Amino acid sequence: MNPSGVITLTTDFGGGGGVLRGVIWGIAPHAQVADLTHAIEPQNIRMAAWYLTRQVFFFPEGSVHVAVVDPGVGTPRRPLAVQAGPQYFVGPDNGLFTPFYEMAEERGWPLKVVHTDNPDYWLSKVSDVFHGRDIFAPVAAHLARGVPIEDLGTPVTAAVRVPFPRPQRNGDELHGEVILLYRHLGNIITNIDRPHLNGIDPAGVTVQFGGTAINGLARTFGERQPGELIALFGSNDELMISVVNGSAIEMLKPEIGDPVLVRF
Amino acid sequence: MNPSGVITLTTDFGGGGGVLRGVIWGIAPHAQVADLTHAIEPQNIRMAAWYLTRQVFFFPEGSVHVAVVDPGVGTPRRPLAVQAGPQYFVGPDNGLFTPFYEMAEERGWPLKVVHTDNPDYWLSKVSDVFHGRDIFAPVAAHLARGVPIEDLGTPVTAAVRVPFPRPQRNGDELHGEVILLYRHLGNIITNIDRPHLNGIDPAGVTVQFGGTAINGLARTFGERQPGELIALFGSNDELMISVVNGSAIEMLKPEIGDPVLVRF
Amino acid sequence: MNPSGVITLTTDFGGGGGVLRGVIWGIAPHAQVADLTHAIEPQNIRMAAWYLTRQVFFFPEGSVHVAVVDPGVGTPRRPLAVQAGPQYFVGPDNGLFTPFYEMAEERGWPLKVVHTDNPDYWLSKVSDVFHGRDIFAPVAAHLARGVPIEDLGTPVTAAVRVPFPRPQRNGDELHGEVILLYRHLGNIITNIDRPHLNGIDPAGVTVQFGGTAINGLARTFGERQPGELIALFGSNDELMISVVNGSAIEMLKPEIGDPVLVRF
Numbered sequence: 001m002n003p004s005g006v007i008t009l010t011t012d013f014g015g016g017g018g019v020l021r022g023v024i025w026g027i028a029p030h031a032q033v034a035d036l037t038h039a040i041e042p043q044n045i046r047m048a049a050w051y052l053t054r055q056v057f058f059f060p061e062g063s064v065h066v067a068v069v070d071p072g073v074g075t076p077r078r079p080l081a082v083q084a085g086p087q088y089f090v091g092p093d094n095g096l097f098t099p100f101y102e103m104a105e106e107r108g109w110p111l112k113v114v115h116t117d118n119p120d121y122w123l124s125k126v127s128d129v130f131h132g133r134d135i136f137a138p139v140a141a142h143l144a145r146g147v148p149i150e151d152l153g154t155p156v157t158a159a160v161r162v163p164f165p166r167p168q169r170n171g172d173e174l175h176g177e178v179i180l181l182y183r184h185l186g187n188i189i190t191n192i193d194r195p196h197l198n199g200i201d202p203a204g205v206t207v208q209f210g211g212t213a214i215n216g217l218a219r220t221f222g223e224r225q226p227g228e229l230i231a232l233f234g235s236n237d238e239l240m241i242s243v244v245n246g247s248a249i250e251m252l253k254p255e256i257g258d259p260v261l262v263r264f
Numbered sequence: 265m266n267p268s269g270v271i272t273l274t275t276d277f278g279g280g281g282g283v284l285r286g287v288i289w290g291i292a293p294h295a296q297v298a299d300l301t302h303a304i305e306p307q308n309i310r311m312a313a314w315y316l317t318r319q320v321f322f323f324p325e326g327s328v329h330v331a332v333v334d335p336g337v338g339t340p341r342r343p344l345a346v347q348a349g350p351q352y353f354v355g356p357d358n359g360l361f362t363p364f365y366e367m368a369e370e371r372g373w374p375l376k377v378v379h380t381d382n383p384d385y386w387l388s389k390v391s392d393v394f395h396g397r398d399i400f401a402p403v404a405a406h407l408a409r410g411v412p413i414e415d416l417g418t419p420v421t422a423a424v425r426v427p428f429p430r431p432q433r434n435g436d437e438l439h440g441e442v443i444l445l446y447r448h449l450g451n452i453i454t455n456i457d458r459p460h461l462n463g464i465d466p467a468g469v470t471v472q473f474g475g476t477a478i479n480g481l482a483r484t485f486g487e488r489q490p491g492e493l494i495a496l497f498g499s500n501d502e503l504m505i506s507v508v509n510g511s512a513i514e515m516l517k518p519e520i521g522d523p524v525l526v527r528f
Numbered sequence: 529m530n531p532s533g534v535i536t537l538t539t540d541f542g543g544g545g546g547v548l549r550g551v552i553w554g555i556a557p558h559a560q561v562a563d564l565t566h567a568i569e570p571q572n573i574r575m576a577a578w579y580l581t582r583q584v585f586f587f588p589e590g591s592v593h594v595a596v597v598d599p600g601v602g603t604p605r606r607p608l609a610v611q612a613g614p615q616y617f618v619g620p621d622n623g624l625f626t627p628f629y630e631m632a633e634e635r636g637w638p639l640k641v642v643h644t645d646n647p648d649y650w651l652s653k654v655s656d657v658f659h660g661r662d663i664f665a666p667v668a669a670h671l672a673r674g675v676p677i678e679d680l681g682t683p684v685t686a687a688v689r690v691p692f693p694r695p696q697r698n699g700d701e702l703h704g705e706v707i708l709l710y711r712h713l714g715n716i717i718t719n720i721d722r723p724h725l726n727g728i729d730p731a732g733v734t735v736q737f738g739g740t741a742i743n744g745l746a747r748t749f750g751e752r753q754p755g756e757l758i759a760l761f762g763s764n765d766e767l768m769i770s771v772v773n774g775s776a777i778e779m780l781k782p783e784i785g786d787p788v789l790v791r792f
Contacts, residue, residue, distance in 0.1 A: 074748025220338025448542025
């Protein structure tokens with residue numbers, strides 16, 4: 001797969017990432033670099049993984065996605081480069097890329113996982129606490145310039161995986177949970193996706209959260225009244241709970257992991 | 265007008281915009297993409313419009329400005345592409361571009377407004393809730409590559425406009441209002457501009473907000489003492505109320521729409 | 529020194545910087561522009577200077593670093609362009625670049641300081657309150673395009689400097705202080721660096737802050753338990769106080785300037 005010359009950055013830094021661009025442009029001067037987000041909750045691997053799945057496939061084939069959510073930095077956890085189907089990934093071996101391993105296996109995509117232990121592709125000095133800058137960024141820049149992924153180090157057969165909770169069907173109930181609070185817009189994101197409700201009439205379902213029940217799914221915000229609590233599919237087909245022109249997070253005070261029940 | 269290859273992004277997402285770059289670079293791989301702001305208050309069309317007027321004319325002629333503040337997404341509100349004088353705009357037909365229609369009319373600029381209903385220039389799959397990604401970003405990328413604006417869809421004769429409050433002169437008083445709270449620097453921005461006070465001695469005016477009166481306009485922050493409450497013209501000639509090395513917002517607790525009175 | 533074509537931005541705007549890209553790309557259409565940070569505390573010159581020292585040397589030789597932390601804008605304080613060894617800087621003459629003057633002098637690097645008083649390299653209209661946009665950004669773009677620094681204005685012999693507190697050794701004690709609170713990750717950053725403790729056994733030191741003593745330095749977060757208060761060297765060899773998977777700032781409520789004592 002030819003590199004697209006595009007590199008993205010996903011971190012829990014809360015801002016910045018500027019220094020990563022410096023490292024990248026020192027190696028790949030013409031790389032296009034995009035921030036996906038720097039607002040991952042500190043060390044929340046699941047949130048980062050979820051965020052990546054929603055964004056990376058909108059990038060050109062052969063883009064490189066760097067993820068720095070790295071509680072184990074400086075321990076023997078491995079730095080990885082991954083090719084999963086049309087996209088490359090670079091980051092720590094802590095489960096961040098689990099959904100992409102699973103997609104590749106389910107869809108028969110090419111899957112290559114490499115322990116990037118070849119220091120020729122690192123910065124010359126590597127710190128104990130910032131592999132994002134010292135290993136991941138330079139490795140990503142070399143990938144974006146066309147270095148074959150195999151050259152970056154040793155093949156990995158058993159990468160770390162983290163379980164991603166999937167909703168459970170039980171008769172006419174679907175038991176899911178809250179997996180992301182999108183605070184700025186006030187939306188509560190669940191792990192229930194549109195395909196989980198295939199063939200079911202959206203007008204006939206009830207979404208239950210805490211003591212609150214929402215009858216029927218909305219198609220858009222604009223078809224309901226300001227202030228109304230609604231459930232609808234978001235821009236990536238995820239079921240979310242929202243308030244039109246308001247905040248469902250303020251109204252319902254959810255926590256990550258809270259149960260969400262869909263009855264049909 | 266030749267495109268400059270530059271695309272800007274203005275949203276109420278509160279961060280991110282990364283996925284828009286993915287879409288853009290898939291179509292226009294060399295586009296330069298700048299975030300204007302992602303901190304528009306959710307669905308505050310007037311704030312976004314005001315913000316755009318202050319920034320876009322510092323970009324090269326032929327730049328494309330994407331604005332995604334879109335409470336009506338998924339309803340029949342139209343997606344638009346606009347050429348107003350030296351700049352292009354892409355976004356929903358909800359009044360966001362009103363100031364540019366007015367400028368074009370006042371100054372005799374070319375003004376083209378197109379309903380971007382030609383799906384050849386959209387992503388192949390369009391969601392109900394994120395036209396920023398699925399329609400506006402790809403349309404902007406095609407414009408930046410040189411697709412003529414006329415090819416994007418059907419001409420629009422009556423685009424939606426929203427009223428922008430203008431200050432009212434009444435004898436030796438000018439009645440304006442607060443239109444933006446710039447929280448990080450603590451500045452209160454009004455809809456009164458330098459030209460409204462043309463020919464008037466800045467030392468002789470009084471700016472009144474709530475129970476507070478400020479005598480005379482400062483020229484810069486640096487000429488006054490730390491902690492002093494001042495009124496001065498900002499970087500785009502807008503009258504603002506500020507505290508030197510402090511926050512007028514904390515001191516005066518303003519709200520958007522609060523009246524501001526200038527006496528001379 | 530040839531320009532790299534890379535320009536970075538460091539400001540206290542709290543976001544944005546978009547308009548600076550517009551100005552830059554109008555002059556240098558192919559410049560790569562990176563945000564270092566826009567989260568400098570308003571008008572905190574020392575914080576900006578410290579931040580720059582940690583980042584700029586990861587950028588390619590000949591990059592241009594624009595810093596807009598500018599309490600004196602509109603007063604007679606001079607706008608500057610600086611070459612200090614392998615990097616260029618553009619910003620106000622208020623002490624922001626002090627560490628780079630000192631590095632150049634200590635290391636025998638070339639050091640050129642120019643008062644950018646040649647208006648050929650400014651925007652045609654210059655405001656009293658936003659030299660970042662009207663002077664610094666265009667000057668940086670001209671530098672990035674290859675205009676020699678000498679052409680930008682008049683040589684400066686005595687640039688403004690601000691004192692940067694250095695830790696003081698006193699027998700077996702090193703007296704430093706808090707210079708940055710990195711709030712998102714909860715880390716307390718001190719002005720004590722790894723070289724200050726050269727030759728000293730990290731296991732044998734005690735770091736004292738307020739009434740709290742931390743025995744021994746950790747090498748990484750991953751080698752300690754979640755919730756543990758630790759002291760360790762950060763990604764730029766600065767001594768910092770942290771809580772594993774938590775926030776030392778929340779735990780210890782530090783202020784900038786608070787004393788930090790290392791005993792060995």
